[in-house]
Amino acid sequence: MTDDKVSENTFDIEALRAGEKGEFTRLVEAYSGSIYRLALKMLQDSQDAEDVLQETFIKVLNKISTFRGASNISTWIYRIATNEALMLLRRRKLPIYSADESFQIQDNDEQPKELEDWCCLPEKELMNSESRAYLDESIKALPYSLRIVFLLRDIEGFSTRQTAEILDITETAVKTRLSRGRMRLRELLSVYYGKQLKKLD
Amino acid sequence: MDNENKCAYLLDYLSDYVDGSLNESLCEEIERHIVECEDCRIFVDTLKKTIYLYHTKEKGSATVPNDVRKRLYKRLKLEEFLNDSSESKGNM
Ligand SMILES: [Zn+2]
Numbered sequence: 001m002t003d004d005k006v007s008e009n010t011f012d013i014e015a016l017r018a019g020e021k022g023e024f025t026r027l028v029e030a031y032s033g034s035i036y037r038l039a040l041k042m043l044q045d046s047q048d049a050e051d052v053l054q055e056t057f058i059k060v061l062n063k064i065s066t067f068r069g070a071s072n073i074s075t076w077i078y079r080i081a082t083n084e085a086l087m088l089l090r091r092r093k094l095p096i097y098s099a100d101e102s103f104q105i106q107d108n109d110e111q112p113k114e115l116e117d118w119c120c121l122p123e124k125e126l127m128n129s130e131s132r133a134y135l136d137e138s139i140k141a142l143p144y145s146l147r148i149v150f151l152l153r154d155i156e157g158f159s160t161r162q163t164a165e166i167l168d169i170t171e172t173a174v175k176t177r178l179s180r181g182r183m184r185l186r187e188l189l190s191v192y193y194g195k196q197l198k199k200l201d
Numbered sequence: 202m203d204n205e206n207k208c209a210y211l212l213d214y215l216s217d218y219v220d221g222s223l224n225e226s227l228c229e230e231i232e233r234h235i236v237e238c239e240d241c242r243i244f245v246d247t248l249k250k251t252i253y254l255y256h257t258k259e260k261g262s263a264t265v266p267n268d269v270r271k272r273l274y275k276r277l278k279l280e281e282f283l284n285d286s287s288e289s290k291g292n293m
């Protein structure tokens with residue numbers, strides 16, 4: 001997924017600090033797509049996602065003089081973006097879990113229950129439009145703390161270290177949350193694809 | 202360790218295992234175990250597949266809709282650069 005990976009683009013920090021619009025536009029072009037996607041998947045609302053996108057780049061513009069270049073510029077921008085998204089979530093006071101009960105999983109129950117081997121399902125079953133919608137719904141079932149880690153690691157392609165830096169948590173915490181998030185998703189997908197498997201029999 | 206405890210013990214390492222970031226001795230332990238344990242073998246396979254499906258689904262989806270992009274450029278006072286790539290090239 002190289003086309004989706006957060007590339008280690010190099011930008012002329014001095015030009016950005018000096019307010020050169022051309023260079024800033026390059027930065028916006030490089031990151032706006034993935035930041036919008038991240039915000040959309042976190043907030044599940046296109047207006048909110050647009051707000052996060054705009055606020056992020058306004059803050060980047062205003063704070064670029066404080067960027068020391070110690071961290072990579074992409075982790076710095078994502079740090080601003082995730083803070084914006086989490087702030088908006090807090091303001092909205094959205095329920096932490098999906099309203100749809102079928103997507104809820106007991107919090108303290110990490111034991112795998114679904115052990116259907118659905119890997120052999122044909123690609124057209126795994127990836128038809130209904131399945132894709134189910135994949136999206138399943139992400140909504142993750143509590144925010146797991147969801148953001150899953151999105152940064154498995155969708156945006158950040159490393160464990162970068163994700164830790166963006167969220168200001170330890171690498172161990174990143175690994176733990178990623179593991180829990182992935183396992184919950186696996187569980188939900190197994191319920192769904194397990195049913196598809198039975199239909200095919 | 203009986204087999205059930207072994208499954209529970211290894212469970213914590215499976216996410217690192219599918220990332221390839223687990224140390225060698227634990228990797229070998231998992232590989233030995235999943236040869237004998239069908240449940241864990243299925244768990245590992247479906248975990249890998251889960252991650253793969255999300256990768257595949259989101260590939261190339263990092264785009265900003267054109268109207269959103271226009272409003273962003275306006276807010277950032279970058280309208281003069283809007284025509285450079287009007288084909289919504291939010292993709293990296
Ligand atoms: Zn086992």
